[in-house]
Amino acid sequence: MELAKDDFAVTHKNEAIIHKTIKKVGEDIDTLKMNTAIAQLMTMVNEFYANGCTKGDLEYLCMLLSPFAPHIAEEMWEQLGFAAKHGKMAMQMPWPQFDEAKTVDAEREMAVQVNGKLRSTIIVPADADEETVCSSSRPSSSRTRSST
Amino acid sequence: MRYDFAAIEKKWQDRWEVSKPYAAITGDPRPKFYGLIEFPYPSGAGLHVGHPRPFTAIDIVTRKKRMEGYNVLFPIGFDAFGLPTENYAIKNHIHPAIVTKQNIENFTRQLKMLGYGFDWDRVVDTTDPTYYKWTQWIFLQMFKNGLAYKTTMPINWCPSCKVGLANEEVVEGVCERCGTPVVRKEKSQWMLRITKYADRLIDDLDDLDYIERVKVQQKNWIGRSTGCEVTFKTNTPDEITVFTTRADTLFGVTYMVISPEHPLLKKWQDRIANWDEVAAYQEAAARKSDFERGELNKDKTGVKLEGIEVINPATQEVVPMFVSDYVLMGYGTGIVMGVPGHDQRDWEFATKFGLPIIEVVSGGDITKEAFVSKDENAVMVNSGFLNGMTVKEAIPAMKAYAVEQGWGREKVNFKLRDWVFTRQRYWGEPIPLVNCEKCGWVPIPESELPLVLPQVESYEPTDDGESPLSKMTDWVNTTCPCCGGPAKRETDTMPNWAGSCWYFLRYMDPHNDSAPVSHEAEDYWGPVDWYNGGMEHTTLHLLYSRFWHKFLYDIGVVHTKEPYAKRTSHGMILGRNPHYVGPRSRCPSPSATSSTPTTSSRPTAPTRCACISCSSATSRRPPPGPTRPSRAPSASWTAAGT
Ligand SMILES: [Zn+2]
Ligand SMILES: [Zn+2]
Numbered sequence: 001m002e003l004a005k006d007d008f009a010v011t012h013k014n015e016a017i018i019h020k021t022i023k024k025v026g027e028d029i030d031t032l033k034m035n036t037a038i039a040q041l042m043t044m045v046n047e048f049y050a051n052g053c054t055k056g057d058l059e060y061l062c063m064l065l066s067p068f069a070p071h072i073a074e075e076m077w078e079q080l081g082f083a084a085k086h087g088k089m090a091m092q093m094p095w096p097q098f099d100e101a102k103t104v105d106a107e108r109e110m111a112v113q114v115n116g117k118l119r120s121t122i123i124v125p126a127d128a129d130e131e132t133v134c135s136s137s138r139p140s141s142s143r144t145r146s147s148t
Numbered sequence: 149m150r151y152d153f154a155a156i157e158k159k160w161q162d163r164w165e166v167s168k169p170y171a172a173i174t175g176d177p178r179p180k181f182y183g184l185i186e187f188p189y190p191s192g193a194g195l196h197v198g199h200p201r202p203f204t205a206i207d208i209v210t211r212k213k214r215m216e217g218y219n220v221l222f223p224i225g226f227d228a229f230g231l232p233t234e235n236y237a238i239k240n241h242i243h244p245a246i247v248t249k250q251n252i253e254n255f256t257r258q259l260k261m262l263g264y265g266f267d268w269d270r271v272v273d274t275t276d277p278t279y280y281k282w283t284q285w286i287f288l289q290m291f292k293n294g295l296a297y298k299t300t301m302p303i304n305w306c307p308s309c310k311v312g313l314a315n316e317e318v319v320e321g322v323c324e325r326c327g328t329p330v331v332r333k334e335k336s337q338w339m340l341r342i343t344k345y346a347d348r349l350i351d352d353l354d355d356l357d358y359i360e361r362v363k364v365q366q367k368n369w370i371g372r373s374t375g376c377e378v379t380f381k382t383n384t385p386d387e388i389t390v391f392t393t394r395a396d397t398l399f400g401v402t403y404m405v406i407s408p409e410h411p412l413l414k415k416w417q418d419r420i421a422n423w424d425e426v427a428a429y430q431e432a433a434a435r436k437s438d439f440e441r442g443e444l445n446k447d448k449t450g451v452k453l454e455g456i457e458v459i460n461p462a463t464q465e466v467v468p469m470f471v472s473d474y475v476l477m478g479y480g481t482g483i484v485m486g487v488p489g490h491d492q493r494d495w496e497f498a499t500k501f502g503l504p505i506i507e508v509v510s511g512g513d514i515t516k517e518a519f520v521s522k523d524e525n526a527v528m529v530n531s532g533f534l535n536g537m538t539v540k541e542a543i544p545a546m547k548a549y550a551v552e553q554g555w556g557r558e559k560v561n562f563k564l565r566d567w568v569f570t571r572q573r574y575w576g577e578p579i580p581l582v583n584c585e586k587c588g589w590v591p592i593p594e595s596e597l598p599l600v601l602p603q604v605e606s607y608e609p610t611d612d613g614e615s616p617l618s619k620m621t622d623w624v625n626t627t628c629p630c631c632g633g634p635a636k637r638e639t640d641t642m643p644n645w646a647g648s649c650w651y652f653l654r655y656m657d658p659h660n661d662s663a664p665v666s667h668e669a670e671d672y673w674g675p676v677d678w679y680n681g682g683m684e685h686t687t688l689h690l691l692y693s694r695f696w697h698k699f700l701y702d703i704g705v706v707h708t709k710e711p712y713a714k715r716t717s718h719g720m721i722l723g724r725n726p727h728y729v730g731p732r733s734r735c736p737s738p739s740a741t742s743s744t745p746t747t748s749s750r751p752t753a754p755t756r757c758a759c760i761s762c763s764s765a766t767s768r769r770p771p772p773g774p775t776r777p778s779r780a781p782s783a784s785w786t787a788a789g790t
Binding site for chain 2: 026029030032034063066067068070071072074075089091092093094095
C-alpha cells in the first residue's frame with residue numbers, strides 16, 4: 001500500500017489485468033469457484049508489484065477483495081482515503097464493471113527464433129498483424145530485448 | 149506493513165454491529181436476492197470446520213450481490229431442538245433451554261468473529277416458543293387437512309437412543325446418530341402423508357436449478373415406478389394383490405411370498421396346517437431390522453404355508469405360497485410373486501426350496517443363474533400369447549390383457565414412505581393435540597398456541613420408550629376443546645426435522661406474531677434464490693421442507709410451489725469415520741450384522757472405523773428397488789439428531 005502512487009487514476013499498464021480480474025472474479029463467484037477467484041486476485045497483485053501501481057489501481061483491488069476478505073478490504077479502503085472520498089465502505093460500492101475489449105492484453109511478448117534458436121523476445125501490440133510483428137523482430141527495432 | 153487482524157477485524161465488526169450494512173429491507177424497490185445456508189445446530193462444542201465452508205460461499209455470493217445493487221437477505225438462525233442438548237441436560241440436570249441459550253450465545257460470538265454478513269436482526273431459534281408456535285400451527289393445518297394421522301406400525305427403533313427413527317435416519321442398518329443397530333418395534337406413531345406429494349415432489353424438480361445429483365437422488369429416493377397390480381385368486385375366500393413392473397414375466401411365476409407381518413396370515417391361521425412353524429418364523433422375523441432382512445439377507449429363509457394355494461391368473465396353474473422375511477410389509481402390498489427364472493433372489497429361493505424355475509425370457513441359462521438382462525429386445529418364450537414378442541412389447545401387452553380380463557390394473561408405486569413424525573423425547577415441539585374418548589384426536593384451539601413444553605423433573609424417556617412428558621399427569625390431563633369432557637394430551641414431541649421445514653419463511657418476517665410469515669414479506673422475498681448446503685440433506689431436510697412448502701402453497705400461505713429456486717450441495721468434510729459414531733464402543737456390535745463382507749459403496753474416509761460391522765456394511769438399499777446413493781451424516785446436522 002505504501003508503494004502505491006498517490007494518484008486516483010488507474011495505471012495504463014494495469015488496465016488489462018484489472019478488467020480481466022473483474023471479469024474472472026465475477027464469473028468465479030457465480031459458480032462458487034472461490035479458489036480460482038483468489039488466484040486471479042493474486043495474479044493481479046503480482047502485476048501491480050511488477051508494473052507499479054496507483055491508489056486508483058488499489059481501489060479496484062479493495063472492491064474485488066471485499067466479498068472474500070471484508071475486514072482487510074475495508075481497512076485498506078479507509079487508509080487509502082476512499083472511505084472519505086466516497087463516503088461509503090468498499091462493500092457498499094457498486095460492483096466494478098469490466099470492458100470486454102480491455103480484458104485483452106494490450107501487448108504480447110513473442111519469441112524470435114532464427115534457425116530454430118531463440119534469439120530474442122519482442123513486445124508487440126496484441127492485435128498486431130504479421131507485418132508489424134516481422135518488422136519489430138528485426139534488430140533495428142528499438143523494442144527488441146536481448147535474450148541473453 | 150503489519151496487519152493487526154485481531155484489532156482490525158474487531159474494529160470493523162463493531163462498526164457493522166452499529167451501522168447494520170447487512171440489514172435486509174422488506175419491500176425495498178431494489179431487486180431482492182435471498183441467499184440461504186443450512187442453519188446450524190448449536191452444539192456445546194461450538195463451530196466446527198463443516199460450518200464455515202458453505203456459509204462462506206454464500207457470504208461471498210451475497211456480498212457481491214449487494215454491490216451489484218440487490219437488496220440482500222442473508223439470514224442466520226439455530227436449529228436447536230436435538231438430542232445432544234437433551235443428553236447434556238439429562239446428565240447435568242440443567243434445563244435444555246438454558247443449555248441451548250448458552251450454546252447459541254457461543255455460536256453467535258463465533259459467527260460474528262468470522263465477520264459474516266448476516267442480518268442479525270432476523271435470527272430465528274426453533275426452540276423459541278414464538279417460533280415453534282408456528283411449527284405447531286403448520287402441523288395443525290396438516291392435521292386438519294388429513295395429512296397427519298396416527299397409526300400403529302413397526303418402526304425403526306434405536307435401543308440406545310430410545311427413539312424411533314425415520315427410514316432416512318437409518319444408515320446401513322444402524323442409527324444414524326449413535327451407530328447402534330436398529331431394531332423393529334411396534335409403536336403408535338404420528339405420521340405425515342408425504343406420499344401424497346410424491347408425484348409433485350418429483351415432477352416439480354424439472355423447473356428448478358438444482359445440481360443434477362440432488363435431483364437424481366431425490367427421484368431415486370421417492371422411487372416412482374409404473375407397473376401393474378395383479379390380483380391372484382387363492383383357495384381361500386381372499387384374493388391377493390401384488391405389484392410388479394414386469395407383468396411380462398407372469399408365465400414364469402412358480403410361487404408366491406408373503407411378508408411375516410401380513411394380516412392375512414392371522415386370518416388364515418385355521419387353514420394353515422403348519423401354523424406353529426409359521427408363528428415361530430413370524431416371531432423370529434420381528435426381532436430383525438429391515439436392513440438385516442433386506443440388504444444383509446444372504447441366506448434366504450422361509451416357511452411354506454401348508455394348505456394355502458394360489459392360482460396364477462395367466463396360466464390358471466396352482467402355485468404354493470411361502471412366508472419369508474425378505475418381503476417387507478412396507479413396500480408394495482406385502483406379497484410378491486416369485487419369478488425364479490429372472491430374478492436372482494427368487495432363483496436362490498426356488499433352488500433352496502426345490503421349486504420349478506421357468507424360462508420366460510430367452511437369452512440366459514437359467515439352470516445356472518437367473519437371467520436378469522435389462523435388454524428390452526430379449527424375446528419371450530414359454531409365455532402363451534406373449535411368445536415371440538420382445539420384452540418391450542410384452543410388458544404393455546400383458547398389462548392390457550390383465551386389465552381386459554379384470555385381474556390387473558396399471559399402478560404407480562413409490563418407494564417413499566410416509567414420514568414418522570413423532571419422537572418419545574422431551575426436547576422437541578409438543579404436538580398440539582388431545583385425545584378424547586368421545587371425540588378422538590382433537591386439535592387444541594389455535595389461540596392456545598404455542599403449547600409450551602412443561603417443566604419436568606427428568607428429561608429421560610421412560611424405559612418402555614414413552615416421552616418424559618407422559619409422567620406429567622397435571623399437564624397430560626386436560627379437557628377436550630370439543631366436548632369439554634376429560635382428555636389427554638399427546639405426550640410425543642415432533643422430530644428434529646420439523647423446525648427446519650419452514651425456517652426459511654420465518655426469516656422473511658421473523659417477528660410476526662399473527663402468522664408464520666406475512667403475505668407481504670413472502671411475496672417480496674420468496675422463493676429463496678440460492679440455497680447452499682450439504683449433499684447429505686438431500687433426502688431428509690431438503691425433501692421434507694419441499695413437502696411442507698408445497699402444503700403451505702396449497703393452503704395459501706406461500707405463493708410459490710417450490711421453496712428454493714437454486715440448490716448447490718457440497719460433499720462432506722469427513723471425520724474419523726463416515727458413520728460419525730464417535731467412540732468405538734458405540735459402533736454396531738458384530739453379532740448384529742451379517743458376517744459376510746460386501747462391497748462398500750460409501751464415500752471413503754481418511755480413516756475408517758475398524759469395527760467389523762462398519763467394514764462389512766453396505767450402502768443402504770431398501771428391498772426391493774434400485775440402489776440408493778450411500779449417505780453418511782454431515783458434520784453440521786448430524787449431531788442434532790432427532
Ligand atoms: Zn441411536
Ligand atoms: Zn371430546
